Structures are given as C-alpha cells and as structure tokens.
Amino acid sequence: MRTLSPPVGLPALTETDLVGQVARLLTQAVVEGRLAPGSKVVEAGIARELGVSRAPVREAARLLEQQGLLVASPRRGFFVRKFAADDIDDIYDLRLCVERHAAVLAARNLTPETRDMLRRQIDVLHQTADLEDPARQVEEDYRFHRLICEIAANRRLLRLFDDLASEMRMVIGLIGRLYDDPHEIARTHEPVLAAIEQGHPERIVAHIDYHIGHAWREVGKLVREIPA
Amino acid sequence: MRTLSPPVGLPALTETDLVGQVARLLTQAVVEGRLAPGSKVVEAGIARELGVSRAPVREAARLLEQQGLLVASPRRGFFVRKFAADDIDDIYDLRLCVERHAAVLAARNLTPETRDMLRRQIDVLHQTADLEDPARQVEEDYRFHRLICEIAANRRLLRLFDDLASEMRMVIGLIGRLYDDPHEIARTHEPVLAAIEQGHPERIVAHIDYHIGHAWREVGKLVREIPA
DNA sequence: CAAGACTAAACTGTCGACAATCGACGCTTA
DNA sequence: TAAGCGTCGATTGTCGACAGTTTAGTCTTG
Numbered sequence: 001m002r003t004l005s006p007p008v009g010l011p012a013l014t015e016t017d018l019v020g021q022v023a024r025l026l027t028q029a030v031v032e033g034r035l036a037p038g039s040k041v042v043e044a045g046i047a048r049e050l051g052v053s054r055a056p057v058r059e060a061a062r063l064l065e066q067q068g069l070l071v072a073s074p075r076r077g078f079f080v081r082k083f084a085a086d087d088i089d090d091i092y093d094l095r096l097c098v099e100r101h102a103a104v105l106a107a108r109n110l111t112p113e114t115r116d117m118l119r120r121q122i123d124v125l126h127q128t129a130d131l132e133d134p135a136r137q138v139e140e141d142y143r144f145h146r147l148i149c150e151i152a153a154n155r156r157l158l159r160l161f162d163d164l165a166s167e168m169r170m171v172i173g174l175i176g177r178l179y180d181d182p183h184e185i186a187r188t189h190e191p192v193l194a195a196i197e198q199g200h201p202e203r204i205v206a207h208i209d210y211h212i213g214h215a216w217r218e219v220g221k222l223v224r225e226i227p228a
Numbered sequence: 229m230r231t232l233s234p235p236v237g238l239p240a241l242t243e244t245d246l247v248g249q250v251a252r253l254l255t256q257a258v259v260e261g262r263l264a265p266g267s268k269v270v271e272a273g274i275a276r277e278l279g280v281s282r283a284p285v286r287e288a289a290r291l292l293e294q295q296g297l298l299v300a301s302p303r304r305g306f307f308v309r310k311f312a313a314d315d316i317d318d319i320y321d322l323r324l325c326v327e328r329h330a331a332v333l334a335a336r337n338l339t340p341e342t343r344d345m346l347r348r349q350i351d352v353l354h355q356t357a358d359l360e361d362p363a364r365q366v367e368e369d370y371r372f373h374r375l376i377c378e379i380a381a382n383r384r385l386l387r388l389f390d391d392l393a394s395e396m397r398m399v400i401g402l403i404g405r406l407y408d409d410p411h412e413i414a415r416t417h418e419p420v421l422a423a424i425e426q427g428h429p430e431r432i433v434a435h436i437d438y439h440i441g442h443a444w445r446e447v448g449k450l451v452r453e454i455p456a
Numbered sequence: 457c458a459a460g461a462c463t464a465a466a467c468t469g470t471c472g473a474c475a476a477t478c479g480a481c482g483c484t485t486a
Numbered sequence: 487t488a489a490g491c492g493t494c495g496a497t498t499g500t501c502g503a504c505a506g507t508t509t510a511g512t513c514t515t516g
C-alpha cells in the first residue's frame with residue numbers, strides 16, 4: 001500500500017554542490033572576460049579566492065574543459081581557451097547543422113502551445129531591444145534558439161546546443177558588444193518562426209541558414225578585427 | 229642563431245596521466261558490459277582495484293559523465309547509464325544530422341588522397357568481415373565514418389562524432405552482437421563513398437540517410453527486444 | 457505482518473599535505 | 487654575448503583522512 005504523500009514538484013536540493021557552483025562562477029568569469037583568453041587558471045588561486053580546497057576546483061575545471069572553455073595541458077595546468085578565426089567557423093558551422101535539424105524537428109512537433117512560446121519569446125526580444133543591455137539581449141536571443149531545440153524533443157541535441165552556446169557566449173564576450181540594431185535582430189527571428197509554422201523543410205532550412213549565417217558573418221568579421 | 233637540436237619526431241610523453249588511464253579503463257569496462265547498466269560505480273572500489281586514490285577516479289568519472297556513459301547523482305555516486313529506446317533514437321537522430329553534414333563537407337574537401345583513404349577503409353571492412361570478430365568489425369565501421377568527419381575538417385564536429393561513437397559503442401556492447409552479414413554491411417558503404425565522390429549534396433544525404441537509417445532500425449529493433 | 461523507527465556500515469564530498477614537475481632567473485662558458 | 491646549465495619558488499598530481507550523508511539491515515509497534 002502506498003502511504004507516501006504524492007510529489008509536489010519541489011526541486012531536489014543539493015545543498016553542497018561545490019563543483020557545480022565553482023563551475024558556474026568560473027564560467028561567468030570566462031565568458032565575461034575577467035579571465036582573459038590564454039591566461040592561466042591557477043587552481044590554488046581560485047580555491048583560495050573561493051574559500052574551498054583545490055579538489056572541487058579541479059573537477060570544475062575539467063568540466064569546463066569538456067565544454068571547451070578551458071584547455072588542459074598536462075602538468076602545466078588549465079588555460080582559458082583562445083579562439084582563432086577557424087574555431088569560430090567550426091562552431092558556427094556546427095551550430096548551423098544542429099539548428100537546421102532542430103528547426104525541422106520542431107516544425108514536426110509544433111503545437112499551438114509551443115508556437116505561442118516562440119511567438120512570446122520574439123516579443124521579449126523586441127522588448128529587450130529597448131533596454132540598453134547587450135548581455136540580456138544575447139541571452140534572450142539564445143533562449144529563442146534554445147526553445148526550438150527543446151521543441152525538437154531530442155535531449156542529446158539540446159545538450160549539444162547548450163555546449164555550443166557556452167562557447168558562443170565566450171566568443172561574444174570577448175568581442176564586447178555585438179548588436180548594432182537590436183530591433184533589427186529581433187525582426188530577423190520572425191521569418192524563422194514563420195517558416196517553422198509553414199513546415200516546408202527546405203524553407204525552414206533556408207531561413208535558418210540566412211538567420212544564423214548573418215550572425216556567423218557578423219561575429220566572424222568582428223573576431224578578425226581583433227588582434228587575437 | 230638557432231642552437232636547439234632540431235625536432236626528431238619524438239612523441240610527447242604523458243608519464244603520469246592517471247585520470248586518462250582510469251577513464252580509458254572505465255570506458256572499456258562500461259562498453260564491454262562488465263559494469264552493467266544501472267549499476268553503481270563505487271569510487272573507492274575502482275580506486276582500490278587500480279591501486280590509486282579516489283581523486284583521479286572521481287575526475288575520470290566526471291569525464292565519462294560528460295560523455296554520457298555515466299550519470300551522477302549528488303551524494304549517491306555515479307551509475308552506469310541506462311539506455312531507453314528513446315535514448316537510442318536521440319543518439320541516432322543526432323548522428324544522422326552530424327554525418328549528413330560531415331559527408332557534404334567531406335565531398336567539398338575531397339582530394340585524391342582522402343578519397344583513397346576512404347576506399348582503403350572499405351577494403352579493410354571487407355577483409356575484417358572474414359574474421360569472426362564483431363568488436364573489430366564495429367571498430368572498423370566507425371573508423372570509416374570517422375574518416376568522413378576528419379575529411380570534413382571541423383574539429384568541433386569530429387569531437388562530437390567521437391562522443392556519439394562512445395555512446396553508440398556502449399549501446400552495441402549491451403546488445404551483444406550486431407551484424408548478421410558483415411560482408412553485406414561492408415558493401416553498404418560503397419554507395420556512400422560513391423555519392424561523396426560524385427558530390428551532389430542531395431544524393432550524399434540520401435545515401436547517408438539510407439546507410440545510417442539501416443543501422444538505426446537494426447539497433448532499435450534489437451534494443452527493444454532486450455527487457456531493459 | 458507491514459509501516460515506520462532505529463542502528464551500523466558504506467560511501468561521498470571535501471580538505472590539507474607531500475612529492476614531482478615546471479618555469480623563470482641568474483650563472484657559466486665557449 | 488648568447489646558448490646552455492643549475493637553482494629555486496610556484497604549481498600540479500596524487501594521496502590519506504575525516505565529517506556528514508546515504509543505504510541496508512534490524513527492531514519495534516499498531
């Protein structure tokens with residue numbers, strides 16, 4: 001007989017997840033550029049600064065390494081990843097591949113509810129455009145694209161998108177600011193949603209290509225301007 | 229003036245890369261099914277068995293977690309990942325997405341040399357088919373597909389393929405044996421190479437779809453037969 | 457006899473310590 | 487004077503230990 005009270009949707013509390021916290025803080029420091037690309041990440045230094053021992057810091061660093069934010073050099077330590085123009089191309093090329101696929105799947109799974117979520121996120125993008133907050137703008141932009149991946153309903157694909165997003169955030173972070181006209185950016189999401197609603201795979205791919213290709217060219221241009 | 233002795237082609241030695249070694253051994257144990265899906269991976273046990281302390285084992289386990297072979301549950305430890313039918317679909321769906329893209333890129337970059345490498349790998353597949361060694365057959369199969377990703381010349385994409393491959397190896401491992409007729413499998417690679425040589429994106433995608441779709445259906449069928 | 461309380465063993469998360477290694481700086485020598 | 491060799495502080499790789507939590511097993515009780 002079942003005597004346990006039914007689940008109420010409470011989040012499992014982790015209490016002590018030092019590794020996760022350290023990873024989050026390190027990620028922030030990296031994408032915000034407080035840790036410059038190429039610079040060394042000294043375990044003991046981070047540990048002391050955060051008031052923890054080196055063990056959790058090491059594990060967190062390994063996580064960021066897998067995510068591509070740090071690179072490990074045996075017996076020399078971790079370094080903040082440097083992005084060359086080639087890296088940008090690799091990342092955006094893969095992003096294109098992933099989001100094309102996600103968009104086609106999303107179109108297949110689209111329901112009135114998910115359609116509205118996308119619609120609303122575009123509204124948010126327009127609203128955010130008025131705020132002078134580039135970081136926020138970038139976040140809401142990703143949220144739209146992430147939504148597409150969520151609707152695609154492939155966990156593995158969603159995780160890949162998140163990994164790529166953290167790399168892209170880092171690139172964007174080191175560029176500084178990206179958007180000339182946030183409203184323009186917000187508008188360019190409209191045809192993507194329209195294509196997904198209509199549902200023709202080729203049309204979807206074409207609009208995704210155009211939208212992401214635009215970002216790719218912009219970011220590529222700006223990165224090439226930076227001395228590296 | 230340059231007085232350093234010129235490079236002699238010596239391989240960089242890692243000497244002490246316990247984490248890497250442990251990760252490799254753990255991976256083997258997982259894909260070979262010696263660690264059953266769902267079973268707990270006790271840090272101290274692994275450490276004792278390997279004659280090392282828990283620290284490297286923990287870091288290795290985190291690596292495998294990121295690769296999707298283990299799942300971590302806070303304060304309860306690591307467990308060997310269980311695959312549901314949905315997971316298979318997610319993985320193969322993503323694989324399809326990735327390899328379509330890789331094949332199109334590979335066609336664009338194809339040179340006589342890389343063409344011959346692919347050709348030779350198909351020969352190897354045929355030779356391996358005579359040996360009664362399913363594991364080897366699977367490895368050589370992956371090697372062909374990995375070659376395509378290498379020729380595509382996108383590092384990020386290659387890493388993704390490797391991650392997916394380790395997940396697929398695990399799935400294959402728990403199925404037991406996959407191939408009814410290894411020669412048949414070897415033959416089905418021919419049209420893929422042919423399509424890449426010809427270079428029409430649509431034809432390439434079609435053949436990749438057929439080839440991988442075949443594996444997907446086979447694996448999916450077998451996994452659904454297993455009680456899980 | 458099953459649900460819950462209690463207890464002991466096992467395990468994880470974290471820490472501080474120590475040896476091995478790396479990188480920078482100054483010293484030697486041709 | 488610059489290449490090459492020691493030397494020394496800084497840093498990583500690894501370990502053993504300890505506290506707090508989870509789990510399995512036993513006991514109690516309605």
